[in-house]
Amino acid sequence: MAYEPVLTRHVGDQDAYTLDAYVAKQRGYEGLRKALTQKPGEIIDLVKASGLRGRGGAGFPTGLKWQFVLKDTPKPKYICCNADESEPGTFKDHVLMERNPHLLIEGCAIACYAIGAKVAYIYIRGEFYHVQQVLEAEIEKAYKAGFLGKNIFGSGFDCDVFVHRGAGAYEAGEETALIESLEGKRAQPRIKPPFPAVAGLYQCPTAVNNVETLCNVPLIMMNGPEWFTALGPEKNGGPKLYCISGHVKRPGVYEASMHTTLRELIYGEQFAGGMIDEHPFKAIIPGGSSVPLLLDKDLDTPASFDDVQKAGSLLGSAGLIVLNDTVCMVWLAKNLLYFYRHESCGKCTPCREGGDWLFKLLTRIEQGEGQAKDIDLLFGVASNIAGKTLCAFGDAAATPVLTTLKLFRHEFEAHVREGRCTIPAEWRARQPMLAGHH
Amino acid sequence: MEYAPAKFHKSARKLAPAGETFTYSPENQRRFDEIVTRYPPDQRKSAILYALYLAQNQNGGHLTAAAMDHVAEQIRCTSAEVEDVVSYYTMFFTKPVGKYVLNVCRTLSCALLGAERVTEELCAKLGIKPGETDASGTFTLLEVECLGACDRAPVVMVNDDWHERLSPEQAGKFIDDIRAGGAAAFTGCHLHKEKK
Ligand SMILES: Cc1cc2nc3c(=O)[nH]c(=O)nc-3n(C[C@H](O)[C@H](O)[C@H](O)COP(=O)(O)O)c2cc1C
Ligand code: SF4
Ligand code: FES
Numbered sequence: 001m002a003y004e005p006v007l008t009r010h011v012g013d014q015d016a017y018t019l020d021a022y023v024a025k026q027r028g029y030e031g032l033r034k035a036l037t038q039k040p041g042e043i044i045d046l047v048k049a050s051g052l053r054g055r056g057g058a059g060f061p062t063g064l065k066w067q068f069v070l071k072d073t074p075k076p077k078y079i080c081c082n083a084d085e086s087e088p089g090t091f092k093d094h095v096l097m098e099r100n101p102h103l104l105i106e107g108c109a110i111a112c113y114a115i116g117a118k119v120a121y122i123y124i125r126g127e128f129y130h131v132q133q134v135l136e137a138e139i140e141k142a143y144k145a146g147f148l149g150k151n152i153f154g155s156g157f158d159c160d161v162f163v164h165r166g167a168g169a170y171e172a173g174e175e176t177a178l179i180e181s182l183e184g185k186r187a188q189p190r191i192k193p194p195f196p197a198v199a200g201l202y203q204c205p206t207a208v209n210n211v212e213t214l215c216n217v218p219l220i221m222m223n224g225p226e227w228f229t230a231l232g233p234e235k236n237g238g239p240k241l242y243c244i245s246g247h248v249k250r251p252g253v254y255e256a257s258m259h260t261t262l263r264e265l266i267y268g269e270q271f272a273g274g275m276i277d278e279h280p281f282k283a284i285i286p287g288g289s290s291v292p293l294l295l296d297k298d299l300d301t302p303a304s305f306d307d308v309q310k311a312g313s314l315l316g317s318a319g320l321i322v323l324n325d326t327v328c329m330v331w332l333a334k335n336l337l338y339f340y341r342h343e344s345c346g347k348c349t350p351c352r353e354g355g356d357w358l359f360k361l362l363t364r365i366e367q368g369e370g371q372a373k374d375i376d377l378l379f380g381v382a383s384n385i386a387g388k389t390l391c392a393f394g395d396a397a398a399t400p401v402l403t404t405l406k407l408f409r410h411e412f413e414a415h416v417r418e419g420r421c422t423i424p425a426e427w428r429a430r431q432p433m434l435a436g437h438h
Numbered sequence: 439m440e441y442a443p444a445k446f447h448k449s450a451r452k453l454a455p456a457g458e459t460f461t462y463s464p465e466n467q468r469r470f471d472e473i474v475t476r477y478p479p480d481q482r483k484s485a486i487l488y489a490l491y492l493a494q495n496q497n498g499g500h501l502t503a504a505a506m507d508h509v510a511e512q513i514r515c516t517s518a519e520v521e522d523v524v525s526y527y528t529m530f531f532t533k534p535v536g537k538y539v540l541n542v543c544r545t546l547s548c549a550l551l552g553a554e555r556v557t558e559e560l561c562a563k564l565g566i567k568p569g570e571t572d573a574s575g576t577f578t579l580l581e582v583e584c585l586g587a588c589d590r591a592p593v594v595m596v597n598d599d600w601h602e603r604l605s606p607e608q609a610g611k612f613i614d615d616i617r618a619g620g621a622a623a624f625t626g627c628h629l630h631k632e633k634k
Pocket of ligand 3: 088089090543544545546547548549583584585586587588591593
C-alpha cells in the first residue's frame with residue numbers, strides 16, 4: 001500500500017500555509033480542542049503510547065521528556081521549539097514552518113497544555129527571516145481565531161506562542177545552548193545535570209522539542225497512538241521527513257514511513273530519482289553531517305532510528321547527503337571540519353582547539369604536503385575529542401574524520417604518497433556537473 | 439606546524455569604533471518596547487538579539503560602539519555584555535558592510551554542487567576576497583555555513599533575502615542583475631515564492 005503523506009500532504013497547495021486551508025483540509029485545531037477536554041497527564045500518556053521519538057537528532061521519546069518536566073513547582077514552565085535547523089544537510093523544518101505553520105503552532109499549544117506551560121518560544125535561526133515572517137503572520141491569525149491567547153475554547157487554558165530570532169550559530173541548536181541564547185547570552189551549552197526538565201529557561205522546568213516532533217503531536221491527538229505506531233516499524237512509528245541533497249536527480253524533502261530503505265530514498269522514482277549523472281554512488285551521510293558514512297552494501301537498511309544505528313551510523317536529523325565517485329574523502333572531511341572549527345562554541349578545549357588541529361592537518365594532507373604520520377595524528381586528535389567534551393558537538397566534529405579514515409584510509413594514504421589528490425582533476429567535487437541538474 | 443592559539447575564533451575580541459551618537463528612531467523604540475513584553479519582566483536580556491537587529495538595520499547594516507551602548511541602556515545591562523553577544527553571533531557586523539551582503543553557503547551539499555567556484559567567480563567579478571567589501575561599497579562577500587536549503591544548492595543569502603541554485607557560470611551575471619535591478623534579481627526561497 002502506498003504511503004499517504006500526513007505532514008506534507010498539502011504543502012504543494014497555493015494556500016497550504018493559511019489558517020483557512022489548515023482548518024478545512026487538515027481538520028486544523030481539532031487536536032487542540034480534543035486535548036483540552038482531557039487532563040494534561042492523559043495527553044502525556046497518549047504521546048508515550050504513540051512512541052513518538054524526537055526528530056531533532058537524538059530520537060529520544062517525547063512523551064518521556066514531557067513526563068520528566070517537574071510538576072510540583074510554583075515556577076512557570078516553558079516549551080522551547082527548536083527551529084534552529086542548522087545541521088548541514090537538513091532542511092525539513094524549513095518546509096514545515098513555511099508551508100504548514102499551523103501544524104507547528106497547534107503542536108506548541110498542545111505541548112504547553114501537556115506540561116503545564118503557558119508560553120512556547122519558537123527559536124528560529126536568524127537566516128530563516130522569510131520563514132519567520134510567515135510564521136509570525138500565521139500566529140497572529142491563530143490568536144484572532146481564538147486558538148491562542150486567553151481561555152482557549154472556553155477551557156480556561158491560556159497559551160502564548162512567540163517566535164524568537166537567532167543570529168547565526170549552529171551551536172544554538174543544542175538544547176541548553178538554545179536556552180542560553182534565548183536568555184540573551186552566547187549560545188554555549190550548560191553542564192548537565194540539571195536537565196532542562198528541571199532547570200531550563202530562566203531556571204524553570206522546560207521541554208525543548210524539534211519542529212517536526214511538535215508537528216506530529218496534533219496528528220497523534222486526532223488519530224490516536226495506534227494509528228501512529230502502525231505507520232512505521234516497531235519503536236519507529238509515525239511519518240518521517242527525509243532531506244535528500246547532494247548528487248541526486250531530485251534533491252528535496254520527502255515524507256515516508258521508516259520502513260523505507262535508504263536505497264529507495266535515493267533511487268525511488270517518487271523520491272530522489274537516482275544519481276545525478278553517469279557517475280556512480282560512492283557513499284551516503286544518512287543523518288546530517290555529524291554521523292558516520294554508509295556504503296552501497298548498507299543501502300537496503302530501512303531509514304529508521306534503530307536500523308540505521310544497527311548499520312553503524314545514525315539517522316540523526318534525517319539529512320541524507322548523497323555522494324558520487326567524484327568526491328574526494330579528504331576534501332569532504334576538510335569541508336566539514338572547516339564547518340565544525342568555525343561553529344565550535346569554544347567552551348571546552350578538546351573541541352575548540354582539536355577542531356582547529358584537525359582542520360590544519362586535513363588541509364595539509366589535502367594539499368599534498370602531508371606526511372605518513374599525519375594520518376595517525378589525525379586519528380589520535382579525533383579520538384581525543386570524541387566522548388571528551390561538554391556537549392555532543394565534540395563527537396559530531398570528530399565523526400567526519402573518524403568515518404572517512406575508517407572507510408577510505410587509502411585515499412589519505414594516496415594523498416601522502418602521491419603528493420596530490422588522486423581523484424581525476426576534472427572530476428573533483430569542486431567542478432560539479434550542473435548540466436544534468438535542474 | 440607550529441602551535442598558536444586559534445585565531446579565527448568567535449571569541450576573538452575586536453572593539454567596534456565608537457561611531458556617531460545613536461538612539462532608536464521612535465518607530466524602533468516602539469517595536470523594542472513591544473517585543474520586550476514577550477519575556478518575563480525580569481528577563482529583558484532575552485530581547486537583546488532583537489534589539490541588536492533593530493540597531494544594526496537602523497545604522498545601515500553594522501553596529502557601532504554607540505549603537506551597542508544604546509542597546510545596553512535599553513536592555514539595562516553593561517556594554518560589555520552586549521559586546522559579548524555581538525562577538526559570538528555571525529549575523530552582526532562591527533564594520534561597515536556593502537548595501538548587499540552576499541552570504542555564499544560553503545558547506546558540504548552546496549560545495550558538492552560548485553559553491554567553491556561560485557565564490558571564486560564572485561571574487562573575480564568584484565575584485566575582492568571573502569570578508570571584503572568592494573570599492574563602491576555595494577557588495578560585501580562572505581562565506582557562511584549551511585543555510586538549511588541544501589536541496590537548492592548552491593544557495594546565497596543576500597541580506598535577509600535568498601537566491602537559490604546559483605551556478606558558477608551565472609555568478610557574474612548575478613552581480614550585473616543586482617546592479618541593474620536590485621532585489622528583483624533574487625529568486626527568493628522557492629517555498630516562499632510558489633505561494634504567491
Ligand atoms: C551541536 C548540536 C546541534 C543541534 N542542532 C539542532 C537543531 O538545529 N535542531 C534541532 O531540532 N535539534 C538540534 N540538536 C538536538 C537538540 O539538542 C535536542 O536534542 C533537540 O532539539 C530535542 O528535540 P527532539 O527531542 O524533539 O528531537 C542539536 C544538538 C547538538 C549537540
Ligand atoms: S563540545 Fe564544542 S560546542 Fe560543545 S560545549 Fe564544548 S566547545 Fe562548545
Ligand atoms: S549546505 Fe548549503 S544550504 Fe545546506
